[in-house]
Amino acid sequence: MHASSIIENPNGDLLACWFYGSGERTANDVLIQGSRLKKGTKIWESVFEMADTPGLPDCNPVLWVDKKDKLWLFWIAVRANRWENSMLRYRTSTNYMKKGAPAWGWQDDIILKPGGHVFGSITIRVFIVILTNLCGRNMPYHMQS
Known part of the structure; x- marks a missing residue:
């Protein structure tokens, strides 16, 4: 695990994410994983996938909930295994307070x-x-x- 991000959801749950794989920018199996700690509990849920760009390492995730309670996930997909070639990506969800991975409604790149x-x-x-x-x-x- 590396480069973790954690937020408190509007319902009091904690949602965390990080990148995981056999390396960093040079390992194409690197993806963004996450887990949730339900309010009032002490055990984190099973790990789930948050983002995976096929054939590219996904790194450095950041979670954010806006004023309208929309969840945002920002991260980079590293092209050609070089940091300077990375694509800044994001996805959003309004259905993220249930068990497991958020239901992503939109994804795009930021140029x-x-x-x-x-x-x-x-x-x-x-x-x-x-x-x-x-x-x-x-x-x-x-x-x-």
Whole structure:
């Protein structure tokens, strides 16, 4: 297990995820797994799959619940086994407080245009603008340099 993320669901359950496999960016069997701890219990549920891009390592998951109680999972799929080739992906669910994996309703990639920034130095401000747009507020999605 590596790079874990945990949230408290609106019903009080805890939902956790992490990436798991035989390596990191160089192991194509790496996927995002998760588990749930029901409110008032002490034993985590059996592990379930949260995301798996066939033939690519899936790494660094982040869970988030927005103000409308929609669950968001963000992660990267590492192309060509190189961090700098990673695709930033997300999926959402409104049906995630039951036993087992969330029922995912939507999935897409987030395309970032770094512009004149040094590679890999995309600022938090740009990412916040993208997240704000994804959550339904009127902010620009495509960032121009």
